[in-house]
Amino acid sequence: MSSYRVSIDIGGTFTDCTIVDEAGAVTIAKASSTPDDFSRGFIDSLEAGAQHLGITLADLLKDTARLSHGTTVGINAVVSRTGSRVGLVSTAGHGDALRILNSEGRTNGQPVERILNYAASSLPERFVLREDVREVNERIDSFGDVVVPLDEEGLVNAVQELLDQGVETLAVSFLWSHLEPRHERRAKELLDARFPDLYISYGSQLARRMGEYPRAATAVLNSYIGPLMRDYVTRLLDRLREHGYQERLLFAQCDGGLVDALDIVERPVMTLESGPVGGVIASQRAGAEVGHEHIIAADMGGTTFDVSVIADGRLPVRDAVVVEQHDLFLRMVDVESVGAGGGSLAWVDPQSGALRVGPQSAGADPGPVCYGRGGTQPTTTDADLVLGLLNGDNFLGGRMKLDKEAATRAIAQLGDQLGLSVMECAAGIQEVADSLMEDKIRSMTIARGHDPRDFTLYAFGGGGAVHAALFTRGLGIGRIVIPVGDLASVWSAYGIGLEGYGRTYETPMFMRVPLDHARVAEGYARIEQLAREDAERAGIAWDTLVQHRSADMKYALQVYDVEADVPAGDLEAAAMDEIVETFSRTYARRFGEGVGYPEGGIDLMGLRLVVAPADPLRPVTATESSAQADAAPIGERDVYWPEHRAVSATPVFNGPSLPAGTVIEGPALVDYPDTTAVVRPGLTLAVEPGGNLTIELGA
Incomplete structure (x- = not known):
């Protein structure tokens, strides 16, 4: 009997599945994503994998030791605005924090052309209506002391008013709750007793960091997608149980760790962009096996092109992200996307008459014209097929036939608008799409102080190997790696399978240098105890995990803080000096030598503990193949x-x-x-x- 490790990544066009047996052999399967119910595509991909192995789905699941999953359900709901109607309860006088948007909402997270053209920018669509905000009397000051007690009756009445006017879920985020969460904890006790079936998110449980607006926005987004994710997880678990799977279902998080499905129901916001993270992790670990420390991970899927930059062998991690122009406190592997995937639509700009590609996508349904599912507007995949780069008779290993004639007709119609032949138009679509990808890599490297000539590019996703030599040509990159041949097409799914249990813990702590080593040690002891309790609940032995400590620090008269490593072992006075030295080096490396201002003092802002497997899984070095070795053209x-x-x-x-x-x-x-x-x-x-x-x- 085999013991399989199965991982599934749902993308906008395809759902990818990898099955790894005890010997390390990998089986690859794909199925079309099913946006109306993503759990169907999940099961379809498992069915396809079982067929490749020559066994039934029930037998596959019976012999599966671990099943992990990266999902786009949450981010799709955010982008398409199909989440729940959320009510927000805030401290009296601070109900408009989400409307103010830190005074930068029009251009937040927007491309440079939108920032420079202010008239073309716009405020983001709100996730909370103004009439769905209620303020409650309570106040904790910046030292964590209660200034105004929580108005418990007013809180319950405010929530009842919101429910009466149609609110479906709730977010509670009080001022300074990250420092002293007692009022939010009391609110949870009251609301759980009064409204036991109401989905509620609390800012202090999701982000123990200073920042009223991003903390509240994180709680709102969590509740916005919460019921949708809860229903999805329930439906998926029911389907798996019907087919005989009795083990745990693990979900990938955007910071690169796996947690139980029931944990994701409480913190669904952690699944945002979790799929692309798998490809970055796989690239980092595969690169370590062959000595590649500087890697550009480039994932060309059906809907987007995702880029991450690995320097010195370390995963790039950021503590805050912009989602739909809103700041969120999410610790996430740094991946940025542009709408330039295989399904990106080609069109003519009515104002300039220029050829454009994306960001709109044909998605899985109808998909590119060549899929024969009713699509009429040409895509990048249609262009690749017309140019002859794809084998339309053996697409997805022969499981799908592509209609080259239909793609040719669609591109010919577009070419007529531009005065181009079919081949010129197809090449133009490819050129525009690849330019978008090249620009995204440039913004992730050169614009951040990295020289792309020092990096190896790992190209993966269904279209990565097709386009890599084009979108790298103007960057000076010397080498492209297509990881393990066909495995590149499902590299993100495979990377999710390499991930292990992982959690991040944070606690605020303000202190001016020189640091009090006893207070710092006490802070770490407190969050380590939380980590131990969570690991025990998850059935993970503490001695199988490794802990990495870091601290958020900044120069006192400057705005931005950086994450500085904290040494392992006892935190005595000498360790405090090492922390300060590490901060100074990290700050100089990121912002430049001499830009810091140590004369104004150095502040510690918070402590962080990350737990991860002590013995992470290593990537496969080759896939199994039944083909006879033959280097001659076919x-x-x-x-x-x-x-x-x-x-x-x-x-x-x-x-x-x-x-x-x-x-x-x-x-x-x-x-x-x-x-x-x-x-x-x-x-x-x-x-x-x-x-x-x-x-x-x-x-």
Whole structure:
């Protein structure tokens, strides 16, 4: 009997599944995502995986030791505004914090062209209506002392008023609750007793950090998607139980750890952008196996192109994010996206007459025109097919046929508007999409002080291997890695399977340097006890976890704080000096030498503890293949190469049969069941002993 490790990532177009057996062999499966009920696509992908293994779904689930899942249910509800109607209860006098938006809501998180053109910007759509806000008398000051007691009767009456006018869920966020949460705790006792079925989020439970607006916004977003996620988790667990699965279902979080499904019901906001994080984790660990410390992780999926930058082998993590122009206190692996995926729609700007691609997407339904599901507007995938880069007869390993004639007609109609031939228009779609991807990488590297020439780019997702040589060409990157061949197409799902139990704990602590080591040690002891209790509830042995400590610090007269590592072991006076030195180096590395102001003093703002597996899973070095080793081409395909401005017969290789050491000169195509590696003219692809494909760009 095998013991499988199964991981599933739901994207906007496809639901990806990886199944790893005890020997490390990986089985790949894909199914169309089902936006009307994502749990159907989840089960469909499991069915496809079971078929690949030649067993029933019931047998697969019976032998599954761990099932982990990254979901887009929450972020889809946020973007499409299909969450619950939320009421907000705040401290008297502070009910408009969400409306004020820290005075930067019009341009918050917007691209530079929107920031520079103020007239084109707009305030974000609110997640809380003004009439759905109630203020309650209570006040705790900045020292954590109660100034005005909580008006308990007023609180209950305010919530009842909100429910009477149609509010479905509730967020409670009081001033200074991160420092002293006693009023929010009392509110929870009262409201749980009075409204036991009401979904309620509390700011102090989600973010123990100073910042009235982002803390309240985090609580609101949590309640906005809470009932939707609760229903999804319940429905998914019921479906799994029907098919015989009795183990725990683990959900990926945006900070890179896995938690039980029931924990996600309470903190669904932690699932936002959890899927793309899996690909970053897989890239980091795969890079460590081959000595790549500086990695650009580039994931081209069906809806978006996601980028993350790994420097010195460390996952990039940020403590605050912008979601739909709202600031949230979410600790998240730093991934940024642009609407340039395979399903991104091509269109003509009515004002400029220029060709545009995205951010609108055809999604899973109807999908690109070539899917034959009713789509009429061409996409990047349609362009790739018309150019000859994709094998329409063997898409997804033959499980799906692509209609090249329909894609050609759609692109021809678009080309007529632009005065371009079919091939010129298809190449133009590709050019525009790749320029968007290149710009996103540039903003994540050069704009942040990283030289892309020092990095290796890991290209994955269904379209990563197709487009990588184009969206890297202007950046000076010397090498592209397509991880383990076909596994690249489901790399994020595979990365979710590599994740382990992980939680982050924070506590506010304001202190001016010199630091009191006894207070710091006491603060860490307090949050470590919380971590131990959570691990015990989750059935995780404490000695299987490793703890990483850090502190948020800043120069007293400056605005932005940075995260500084805190040494392991006893926190004596010498350790305090080391913390300050680490902060100074970190600040200089991020903002530049000499920009700090130590003469004004240095402030400690908060403590953080991250727990993670002490022995993390290592990535596979090669996938199993039934194909016989053969480095010869299996045929040719007519491809339009813009470099030559002509169609030419291009050799096609069968990726799974290529032995290690194979070197292929471009132009060439390497077909896998779920992706195609495109070797453009003048480039060289090599098959590495570990299964990776590398393309040398000769920067």
